Amino acid sequence: QKEVEQDPGPLSVPEGAIVSLNCTYSNSAFQYFMWYRQYSRKGPELLMYTYSSGNKEDGRFTAQVDKSSKYISLFIRDSQPSDSATYLCAMSVGSSASKIIFGSGTRLSIRP
C-alpha cells in the first residue's frame, strides 16, 4: 500500500465550477501537507501548504486537512481554464524537503 494515495483522474469540469481534489494517507505522523500544481511540460510549483489540521485559504484555493480521517483536500472556487493542470499532494513528518512523500497527481481540465 502506498503511503499517499491520489486519484489520477482525469477530472473535467466546466468553467466556474467548484473543484475538489483529494488525497488519503496512511502515516499518522505526517504533519506538513502541501499541494503542488504542475502544468504540462513544466516542473511542479508549490501552491500552498498547511501544518497539522485545519483549513487554509488563499484566494480561490482552500486546503483542508482532516488528520482523524487521514484525508486532505484542495478546493478551487470559480475554476478557470488556466487552472487546468496536474495537482500533486505531498506530505512529510518534519519540515525537511528530503522527507516529502508525493502523491501521483490528479489531472484536472477546466472546460471553457
Add this chain to the structure above:
Amino acid sequence: DADVTQTPRNRITKTGKRIMLECSQTKGHDRMYWYRQDPGLGLRLIYYSFDVKDINKGEISDGYSVSRQAQAKFSLSLESAIPNQTALYFCATSDGGTVETQYFGPGTRLLVL
C-alpha cells in the same frame, strides 16, 4: 531567465550507455534535489545535497550517481542506462526555510531504448 535550468530537455539513449543530466540554479540556494516522475508513481527522490560537500541518497538511488560541482550546479549520472530508467527527471532547489519551499526545473524527458 529561469531560476532552475536543466539540460538536456529531452534525451534518447541506448541500454548500457552512460548519460549525465545537468542542473543549474541562480536562486542562491544551498539545497538541491534530483527526482524522477513516473505515471502512477508520482515524484520519487533519487539524491539530495544540502551543500557542496554533502550528498545523500534518496528513496531510489540505485543505478544513479550525482556530483555537486558548485553551489549552483548539481548533476545526475546514469552509469549504465537501462530501460526502466525511462522517466521524467526533475531537479529542485530549496531555501531550507521553516517549511521548505522547493523550486523545480522544467524537467528532462529521458528515453532508454
